[in-house]
Amino acid sequence: MFESARLPQKMDKKTFKKLEPEIRESLLAPQLEIVENKKFSTVILVDGLDGAGKGEAVARLYGWMDARHLSCNAYGEPMEEARLRPPLWRYWRDLPARGETAIVFGSWYQKPLRDRVYNKLSDEEFSKELERIRNFEDMLANEDVLVLKFWFLLPKEDQERRLEKIKKKNAARHVLSDWAALKNHSSASEVGEKIILETSTGNAPWFVIPSQDAEYRDSALAQTLARSMKLKLADGEPRTVSAPPVIGGVKRKTAIDAIDLSAKLDRDDYEKKREKYQNTLSDISDTKAFSKRGMILVFQGNDAAGKGGSIRRVIRPLDPRIYKVHPISAPTDEENAHPYLWRFWRRVPRRGHIAIFDRSWYERVLVERVEGFASHEDWLRAYNEINDFENELADFGYIICKFWLAISEEEQLKRFKAREDTIYKQHKITDEDWRNRLKWDQYAIAAGDMVDRTSTHYAPWTLVSSENKRHARVEVLKTICKRLEEEL
Amino acid sequence: MFESARLPQKMDKKTFKKLEPEIRESLLAPQLEIVENKKFSTVILVDGLDGAGKGEAVARLYGWMDARHLSCNAYGEPMEEARLRPPLWRYWRDLPARGETAIVFGSWYQKPLRDRVYNKLSDEEFSKELERIRNFEDMLANEDVLVLKFWFLLPKEDQERRLEKIKKKNAARHVLSDWAALKNHSSASEVGEKIILETSTGNAPWFVIPSQDAEYRDSALAQTLARSMKLKLADGEPRTVSAPPVIGGVKRKTAIDAIDLSAKLDRDDYEKKREKYQNTLSDISDTKAFSKRGMILVFQGNDAAGKGGSIRRVIRPLDPRIYKVHPISAPTDEENAHPYLWRFWRRVPRRGHIAIFDRSWYERVLVERVEGFASHEDWLRAYNEINDFENELADFGYIICKFWLAISEEEQLKRFKAREDTIYKQHKITDEDWRNRLKWDQYAIAAGDMVDRTSTHYAPWTLVSSENKRHARVEVLKTICKRLEEEL
Numbered sequence: 007m008f009e010s011a012r013l014p015q016k017m018d019k020k021t022f023k024k025l026e027p028e029i030r031e032s033l034l035a036p037q038l039e040i041v042e043n044k045k046f047s048t049v050i051l052v053d054g055l056d057g058a059g060k061g062e063a064v065a066r067l068y069g070w071m072d073a074r075h076l077s078c079n080a081y082g083e084p085m086e087e088a089r090l091r092p093p094l095w096r097y098w099r100d101l102p103a104r105g106e107t108a109i110v111f112g113s114w115y116q117k118p119l120r121d122r123v124y125n126k127l128s129d130e131e132f133s134k135e136l137e138r139i140r141n142f143e144d145m146l147a148n149e150d151v152l153v154l155k156f157w158f159l160l161p162k163e164d165q166e167r168r169l170e171k172i173k174k175k176n177a178a179r180h181v182l183s184d185w186a187a188l189k190n191h192s193s194a195s196e197v198g199e200k201i202i203l204e205t206s207t208g209n210a211p212w213f214v215i216p217s218q219d220a221e222y223r224d225s226a227l228a229q230t231l232a233r234s235m236k237l238k239l240a241d242g243e244p245r246t247v248s249a250p251p252v253i254g255g256v257k258r259k260t261a262i263d264a265i266d267l268s269a270k271l272d273r274d275d276y277e278k279k280r281e282k283y284q285n286t287l288s289d290i291s292d293t294k295a296f297s298k299r300g301m302i303l304v305f306q307g308n309d310a311a312g313k314g315g316s317i318r319r320v321i322r323p324l325d326p327r328i329y330k331v332h333p334i335s336a337p338t339d340e341e342n343a344h345p346y347l348w349r350f351w352r353r354v355p356r357r358g359h360i361a362i363f364d365r366s367w368y369e370r371v372l373v374e375r376v377e378g379f380a381s382h383e384d385w386l387r388a389y390n391e392i393n394d395f396e397n398e399l400a401d402f403g404y405i406i407c408k409f410w411l412a413i414s415e416e417e418q419l420k421r422f423k424a425r426e427d428t429i430y431k432q433h434k435i436t437d438e439d440w441r442n443r444l445k446w447d448q449y450a451i452a453a454g455d456m457v458d459r460t461s462t463h464y465a466p467w468t469l470v471s472s473e474n475k476r477h478a479r480v481e482v483l484k485t486i487c488k489r490l491e492e493e494l
Numbered sequence: 495m496f497e498s499a500r501l502p503q504k505m506d507k508k509t510f511k512k513l514e515p516e517i518r519e520s521l522l523a524p525q526l527e528i529v530e531n532k533k534f535s536t537v538i539l540v541d542g543l544d545g546a547g548k549g550e551a552v553a554r555l556y557g558w559m560d561a562r563h564l565s566c567n568a569y570g571e572p573m574e575e576a577r578l579r580p581p582l583w584r585y586w587r588d589l590p591a592r593g594e595t596a597i598v599f600g601s602w603y604q605k606p607l608r609d610r611v612y613n614k615l616s617d618e619e620f621s622k623e624l625e626r627i628r629n630f631e632d633m634l635a636n637e638d639v640l641v642l643k644f645w646f647l648l649p650k651e652d653q654e655r656r657l658e659k660i661k662k663k664n665a666a667r668h669v670l671s672d673w674a675a676l677k678n679h680s681s682a683s684e685v686g687e688k689i690i691l692e693t694s695t696g697n698a699p700w701f702v703i704p705s706q707d708a709e710y711r712d713s714a715l716a717q718t719l720a721r722s723m724k725l726k727l728a729d730g731e732p733r734t735v736s737a738p739p740v741i742g743g744v745k746r747k748t749a750i751d752a753i754d755l756s757a758k759l760d761r762d763d764y765e766k767k768r769e770k771y772q773n774t775l776s777d778i779s780d781t782k783a784f785s786k787r788g789m790i791l792v793f794q795g796n797d798a799a800g801k802g803g804s805i806r807r808v809i810r811p812l813d814p815r816i817y818k819v820h821p822i823s824a825p826t827d828e829e830n831a832h833p834y835l836w837r838f839w840r841r842v843p844r845r846g847h848i849a850i851f852d853r854s855w856y857e858r859v860l861v862e863r864v865e866g867f868a869s870h871e872d873w874l875r876a877y878n879e880i881n882d883f884e885n886e887l888a889d890f891g892y893i894i895c896k897f898w899l900a901i902s903e904e905e906q907l908k909r910f911k912a913r914e915d916t917i918y919k920q921h922k923i924t925d926e927d928w929r930n931r932l933k934w935d936q937y938a939i940a941a942g943d944m945v946d947r948t949s950t951h952y953a954p955w956t957l958v959s960s961e962n963k964r965h966a967r968v969e970v971l972k973t974i975c976k977r978l979e980e981e982l
Contacts, residue, residue, distance in 0.1 A: 044831070090844040092890035098839035103831035130618030137625055138882070145879050148872070149833030343532070343591035345637030351586035356578040384636070391633050394626070402580035 010261045010458050011159045011214040015222045017256050022221035025255055029228045030070040036235035037107065041075045044105040046150040046238060050231065051113040054158035055194055057168040058217040063158070064109055066224045067231075077102065081112035093117065094142070104150060113155075114139055115201055122197045132197075136204045147209035152238045155210060156227060157202055158217045162192070196463075203393065203462065208386060213249055214458070226253045251451050260454020265412045267473040276476040280319060283483035288323035290487070295494045297358035299403045303486070304366045307411030308449075309439050310421040311472040312479075313364055316411065319479045320362065320486065329360035334369065346370060346388075347395055357403065367392055368408075371456050376448045389459040400464035405493045407486055408465060410453060411472040415446055498749045498946050499647040499702040503710045505744050510709035513743055517716045518558040524723035525595065529563045532593035534638040534726060538719065539601040542646030543682055545656040546705040551646070552597055554712045555719075565590065569600035581605065582630070592638060601643075602627055603689055610685045620685075624692045635697035640726045643698060644715060645690055646705045650680070684951075691881065691950065696874060701737055702946070714741045739939050748942020753900045755961040764964040768807060771971035776811035778975070783982045785846035787891045791974070792854045795899030796937075797927050798909040799960040800967075801852055804899065807967045808850065808974065817848035822857065834858060834876075835883055845891065855880055856896075859944050864936045877947040888952035893981045895974055896953060898941060899960040903934055 040046065052060045068076065079100050088096040094114065102108040118135040121127040127135065143153050160168065206212040213230050217223045230249045251258055271279070290296055303320065305313040321329055332353050341349040347367060355361040370388045374380035380388070400406055413421070422443070425435040442449065461467040468485045472478035528534065540548045556564060567588050576584040582602065590596040606623040609615040615623065631641050648656065694700040701718050705711045718737045739746055759767070778784055791808065793801040809817055820841050829837040835855060843849040858876045862868035868876070888894055901909070910931070913923040930937065949955040956973045960966035 047831075087844075090846075091842055092886045094886055095839060095842055098836060101832055101836055103828065105831070128618065130616065130622050133625070134618050134621050137621070138886075141878070141882050145835075145875075145882070146833055148875060151833060340591065343535075343593070344589055345634055345639060347633075348586060348589055351583060354579055354583055356575075358578075387633075387636060390629070394629050394633070398580045398582055398626075 010259060010264075010454050011216040012161055013216065013259045013261070013264050014218055015216045015226075015253075015256075015259055016219045017222040017225060017253075019221060021255060022225065025225065026070075029225060029232070032232040033067075033070050033228055033235075034072060036232060036239055037071050037075065039239055040107070040235065041072070041105045044103075046152050047102040047104050048107040048152045048154065048235065049102065049146070050107065050109045051115070051153070051155040052109060052111050052158070053113055053115055053155065054198070054215075054217070055160065055165060057165045057172065058158035058160040059168075059220060059223060060111065060158050062220060063215075063217075063224045063227050064111075067109070067228060070228060071107070075105065076107050076109070078109040079111065081110070081116070101146075101151070114142070115205075119194070119197055119201065123194050132200075133204070136201065140205055140207060140210075143205070143210035144207070152234065153210035154231060154234050155205075155212045156230070157198065157212055157214045158223070159214050160217045162195075164218050206390075208383070215249075222253065222256070225256075226258075229253055251447075258451075260450060261457040261469065262410070262412060262450050262453045265469050265471050267412065267414055267417075267471045269471045269477045270474045271476040271480055273476070276480060279480045280483065283480065283487050284319070284323040286487045287320070287483065287490070290490045290494065291324055291328065291360070293494065296490070299405055299494065300355055300358050301360045301405045301407070301486075301490070302355070302399060303360065303362045304368065304406070304408040305362070305364050305411065306366065306368050306372065306409070306453075307472060308413050308418055309442060310418050310425070310434075311411035311413045312475050313411055315475060316409070316472075316479050316482045317362055317364055319483060324360065328358065329362060330355065331362045331364060334363060334365040346384075347391065350395070354399065355404075367395065368456060368460075371460075372449065372452050373442075375452050376445055389456075392460055393462060393465075396460075396462065396465040405489055406465040407489055408461075408467045409482055409485070410457065410467055410469045411478055412469060413472050415443075417473050418443065498747060498752075498942050499704040500649055501704065501747045501749070501752050502706055503704045503714075503741075503744075503747055504707040505710040505713060505741070507709060509743060510713065513713065514558075517713060517720075520720040521555075521558050521716055521723075522560060524720060524727055525559050525563065527727055528595075528723065529560070529593045532591075534640050535590040535592050536595040536640045536642065536723065537590065537634070538595065538597045539603070539641070539643040540597060540599050540646070541601055541603055541643065542686070542703075542705070543648065543653060545653045545660065546646035546648040547656070547708060547711060548599065548646050550708060551703075551705075551712050551715050552599075555597070555716060558716060559595070563593065564595050564597070566597040567599065569598070569604070589634075589639070602630070603693075607682070607685055607689060611682050620688075621692070624689065628693055628695060628698075631693070631695070631698035640722065641698035642719060642722050643693075643700045644718070645686065645700055645702045646711070647702050648705045650683075652706050694878075696871075703737075710741065710744070713744075714746075717741055739935075746939075748938060749945040749957065750898070750900060750938050750941045753957050753959050755900065755902055755905075755959045757959045757965045758962045759964040759968055761964070764968060767968045768971065771968065771975050772807070772811040774975045775808070775971065775978070778978045778982065779812055779816065779848070781982065784978070787893055787982065788843055788846050789848045789893045789895070789974075789978070790843070790887060791848065791850045792856065792894070792896040793850070793852050793899065794854065794856050794860065794897070794941075795958075795960060796901050796906055797930060798906050798913070798922075799899035799901045800963050801899055803963060804897070804960075804967050804970045805850055805852055807971060812848065816846065817850060818843065819850045819852060822851060822853040834872075835879065838883070842887065843892075855883065856944060856948075859948075860937065860940050861930075863940050864933055877944075880948055881950055881953075884948075884950065884953040893977055894953040895977055896949075896955045897970055897973070898945065898955055898957045899966055900957060901960050903931075905961050906931065 040048065052064060054060065064078065068078070077100070081096060084093075084096060097110070097114055100108060100110075118127065118132055118139075122129075122132045146153050202212045202214065213226075215223055215226050215230075226249055233250055249258060291301075303317075305317060307313055317331060321331065330353075337349055350363075350367050353361055353363075370380055371385050371392075375385040396406055422435055422439065425431040457467045457469065468481070470478050470481045470485075528536065540552060542548065552566065556566070565588070569584060572581075572584060585598070585602055588596060588598075606615065606620060606627075610617075610620045634641050690700045690702065701714075703711055703714050703718075714737055721738055737746060779789075791805075793805060795801055805819060809819065818841075825837055838851075838855050841849055841851075858868055859873050859880075863873040884894055910923055910927065913919040945955045945957065956969070958966050958969045958973075
């Protein structure tokens with residue numbers, strides 16, 4: 007999850023300096039309008055692991071906004087007054103009145119987060135806590151509170167470096183008390199992901215802020231906040247859950263942008279590896295262990311990235327009685343008369359079988375989003391619905407692999423032209439393909455959001471460069487074999 | 495919970511016969527409109543314990559509706575096709591297309607219900623299952639499925655009698671296979687209540703159908719269904735979660751209607767009992783065990799029912815340092831600028847203390863509902879919000895008692911007049927009291943719904959006849975003492 011926030015996203019100081027007045031204005035204008043019309047209050051949760059610079063970021067926010075209508079509360083261990091009352095009491099006490107904005111450090115997520123990391127809560131108890139929080143936040147949203155939640159994300163190495171630096175300075179002692187958290191970094195990250203996954207709702211969305219670069223981090227925080235306030239002021243407008251595509255003039259990088267397209271494989275190497283993995287696949291799919299599970303494969307990617315070719319290499323070693331390929335195109339009338347996921351539930355394989363989807367339920371957050379076939383609200387809620395769907399499948403035992411096959415814009419052009427020139431390939435290229443190509447950037451953002459929101463531990467995305475088809479095919483086979491070996 | 499559905503609600507056969515054409519028409523008209531415009535499909539869940547006559551009721555529904563656009567599926571142990579796929583698969587397979595209506599016996603609630611009753615699921619796992627179901631039903635609702643859930647409720651004795659009869663007839667063998675369920679009646683009822691409490695949402699409400707009398711049961715089912723379809727057809731209109739106030743021409747009885755107002759207590763008896771309970775209260779409130787808990791008392795009731803007098807008898811034996819009485823009237827400006835429950839969180843006592851509310855957060859679903867101060871949507875969601883709020887309080891350790899003090903319409907008139915005639919009581923009677931009195935029936939329905947939806951095991955309602963004030967005061971003291979003794 008949140009692959010894109012782990013990419014190095016930077017903004018140089020000069021750009022930042024030049025943009026600062028604009029950022030300031032974009033925050034102040036909606037803030038003052040809210041102060042004036044008192045339609046709602048704003049609560050900003052600042053969470054994430056230590057050392058990501060939450061304090062610095064909020065200090066800058068204070069400089070940009072009108073501090074008279076801004077308050078900031080940091081909650082650590084509760085004081086006596088609060089200890090004598092239910093845990094939520096102190097947060098209620100400090101809720102801002104309509105027109106005001108409050109920043110919350112150490113929110114209601116901190117206790118469940120820590121208790122889960124230190125195993126004081128079972129997974130079920132933890133889910134129950136998250137459910138209570140969701141109800142609480144829904145209630146706030148229904149009572150005219152704009153709840154925005156920011157998760158500051160820092161890869162492990164950066165966190166270590168940052169904390170080391172703070173330690174040397176011997177400043178900010180309150181950070182050091184959390185030193186222990188580092189030991190549990192991976193466990194804490196996992197719990198954090200679950201928090202974001204399960205409590206990112208239309209009413210109270212999480213925004214993941216990449217925090218390696220201070221200028222980028224603070225611009226992302228400010229511009230996301232500014233946009234959310236503006237959207238809420240415009241009312242009715244459904245709220246979004248991803249950061250703006252451009253942060254302080256810099257195009258936001260998505261997980262897709264980070265795929266290394268230079269990977270290559272020569273023919274000999276390819277033949278050897280392909281054969282090896284196909285043999286493994288053939289063997290594993292024939293085991294008793296596999297017959298008790300089953301597999302679901304999803305292929306998405308740029309047009310002409312070679313989904314069909316990869317699928318053909320996967321099915322070659324398989325017994326035709328146990329797999330089925332489902333090419334997904336426009337829904338039938340009957341399918342259209344049912345809930346969206348109905349047509350995929352129809353294709354759920356029997357235990358021990360394999361269903362291969364050439365395009366899939368992800369079309370809802372790709373083509374349907376970009377082309378406006380699904381309403382804003384519909385594709386927004388689809389992320390959670392898809393995660394729930396795949397969770398049902400994984401719980402039953404299916405092994406799920408999802409592939410995004412990526413090519414560059416130039417490579418796509420080359421392949422489109424080649425298709426037009428080759429008679430037996432002409433059916434593979436349509437006007438629609440050319441039209442979609444014009445929206446390359448929009449599709450890239452949609453694909454990036456998709457990977458950020460739906461790459462789960464039970465159904466991870468694998469991003470594969472398909473610039474070289476041989477490389478892609480072997481990567482796909484290798485990933486499937488690896489997952490099967492892990493799971494069986 | 496669902497006190498009202500446990501009351502004997504009857505309809506004689508003659509009334510029923512006369513009403514049947516009307517019921518039929520009220521069902522057919524919206525059904526055919528839905529068939530015509532194909533705006534949504536309808537899924538009707540039929541649940542509850544065995545022997546309540548679910549099959550009979552649905553058979554009648556079939557007679558009334560257009561069976562060509564109605565399907566009915568009963569799910570028991572899954573067949574092989576279904577066993578080889580995730581549990582939800584068979585329900586997805588049978589989802590009706592837009593325009594169609596499907597009745598579901600043995601819904602997705604059956605497995606978690608049984609697994610919880612037979613302790614195969616822990617309480618947390620069970621909650622997690624309910625959460626998954628909630629997400630699933632939300633998704634259906636968002637995808638144009640009208641989800642209506644009916645819980646057929648039968649008190650234990652009636653269930654025993656009904657099953658005995660069926661056993662003798664030796665008919666309906668499938669019912670007998672569930673004979674074992676009876677042994678767990680109380681546990682199953684409790685789990686059922688939790689299901690209804692936690693999964694009754696605006697998107698997929700539960701309606702509890704009193705099933706002692708077949709004619710009343712079937713009219714209630716039909717008229718609730720007819721009204722829900724009509725509301726959904728009218729769109730935008732928020733859906734309600736209580737049955738219509740009049741079922742087949744018969745006024746629906748609420749829990750309030752069942753209070754026996756004839757209870758009396760003579761002065762000597764009163765003095766003796768009052769003193770006894772006040773002594774107990776004084777003793778318990780002084781214990782160390784109590785100082786680790788605390789108590790929250792809520793008083794609601796008809797105007798002039800004597801809330802103040804009862805509260806005075808409760809506080810007399812208490813140390814003034816540990817209690818506070820909060821008379822609740824119109825919110826201040828500052829309170830109005832915050833979420834609704836903020837003003838009650840402000841008054842949450844410290845551990846070991848007692849907060850007594852003369853009127854409370856329940857005003858939202860009483861006066862604010864009846865007078866239209868809260869929107870339909872706001873008071874509807876308040877039931878769950880209030881349950882969550884009280885759950886937080888109970889989890890922290892407070893003992894919660896809630897009292898509804900009831901008097902008859904005539905007794906109220908007498909007391910109003912007496913107040914006007916007594917100089918030092920004149921401040922207690924206002925024009926507003928007289929106005930409220932004109933809406934007696936509406937207030938009774940609101941109070942009934944309130945008790946049905948918010949009487950939980952952690953914060954139960956006690957309904958007290960206050961027609962005789964001495965009786966009410968002793969009942970209140972007795973209930974508090976009993977709860978304290980149970981909890982400490």
